[in-house]
Amino acid sequence: MDHGESAHDGAARNHLLLTPQPWVAGLTDIGRRHHRNEDALALTASAEPAARAVLVACDGVSTATDSHIASAAASQAVAERLAQPMPRDEAGEDDWLATVSRAFTEAAQAGSRAAAATAADGDPSPPSCTLAAAIVEQGMIVGGNVGDSRVYWLPDVGPQRAVQLGTDDSMANELIRRGMGRAEAEATPTAHAITRWLGRDAPEDLSPHLAHLRVEEPGWLLVCTDGLWNYCSDPADVWDLMQRAVAQRDGTPGSVVEALVDFANGQGGADNITAIVARVVPWDVAGQSVPAR
Template sequence: MLASATPQTAPAGEESPLDVGWTGAVPSAAVAPVDDELTCHACGQGRIVDGYCDHCGTPPPNPRDHLVESPTSWVGGVCDIGRRHARNEDAMSLSAAEAPGSRAVLVVCDGVSMATDSHIASLAAAKAARAVLDQPFPKGAGTPDAWAAGAGRALTGAVARANEAVAAAVVEDVPNPPSCTFVAAVVEDDVIVAGNVGDSRVYWLPDAADEPARQLGRDDSFAQEQMAAGVPRQEAETGPHAHSITRWLGRDAPDDLTPHLTTLTATPGWLMVCSDGLWNYCSEAEALRTLLHDAAGRLEEPTPTAVAQALVDFANEQGGRDNITVALARLAGRGSSTTSEATASAAPVEGDPTDG
């Protein structure tokens, strides 16, 4: 039996299915659904009555099968079930201020497929982490470095809070308790701090060809351990145990959940937070930059949400073997106060509280 739904945060009748835990159609006494919402999407003839089509018996689509978030014009994301899985165990949670580059939080969690009810775990973790990261960080001396140090501490705290949320997501004792990966990036005044536990990733994809694209942080995975031992990336990431992770969130998580932290100052470019449903098909940062630029170039309006959808479409076209989540922030673009003369910080040194 599933755990009880998460506490509602919206007024009765206005809650999202994701606020109460999706178990079918969510009735609302306050807002009557329009006819299109009542029409069965499977047969196109029946109407949804008591959670099922009165003609063919099909339930309505789970809203988690395809989610789109566009908090502002410069931040957006898409979370999709893919083509092979019965449910979407990815989750994302985004927030952003209106001014480009001013402040944003992008969180993505990927439920571990072999664990019980990991779709519940990933959503609980994403929402709990964003609640922490939405709070202002102490600026200390008021310098970017001081803010980055505070952001690093906040990300570490967000991981701890997300882990607690995952552990509490399902109350029953089960052999494989719910678990998920964690990755997040926080932007403030075009300074980025990113952190991850597991193999979901953050990429920095600058516009300038002479500035290298890079993955921020590193995976907690068997493939990463192989690459550290000298195995070529392609071989390591396509091997039989490539997606075996070495750290995760959940009741059976390892003791050390300190995230891999990275700090940089953005030039014009794209910040991407994604699950392995995307990078399964395009892993290297330079190749991913080319893929994104090509996708954006084909769009009449390359908004972050539109580009994210194009990348999700790409992953589905390659087979869509996993759930796919892509969240993007467009930094130092039109309207940003950051000049193109800013440069990315040096590669981080492991162990520094603001680097990973």
């Protein structure tokens, strides 16, 4: 597996494209209205498409001190834990998923410790961040989050199979759970108030909201911060956005993330924007990737 790439501090972070392998790319961008980029990302990927990848995005909480430092530290710590081997061929699926679940929780805890370590003593508003992460492992995808950054699976077959992997920790999601429609809930004044995060004052339970699936048709795995999904939230709408992004340029992951960020900036770019994509194809029982039909 590629040793990975991550985004840290400096002017390069204002618009930084990472492509650890041709089938995976991530882009973080300052947007149009912020004076610095508080998003961060970290990626690892195998040379063989769809064999193994780790995708991590962290969104610094803008109301906390120096959260751009916390998000960079957390994204790297999370990626390092999730990059540790978790081979599927050494255990049954249930045992493997239990191992992955533990790894995600340990990764979130490691990310939270890394974010907390960036805080100054006595800071009344210590740096913090959200987390969204996904792994690809031989035709299986596991994704989840702490906070309101997101993971989507967008199969080529159509928008009816598009899903969000995980559940927002936000006041908007609390309203949705109580029966309010998604669009209405996400338009409320407190929609983006998060209920869990990473950092010194994080809640005790940092187990990510996880979901998994077996890849049965080619598609795109997307990990993003709310700087993107603010403008396109429902999985079916994100699927449509992805199709437009693929069609606009040459369809490579690097061009796709550029198109997604351009879309968000074209809508106003009110927040920092991070989009990470992996082009994933099915994996047959012999352990070899198979081409799209």
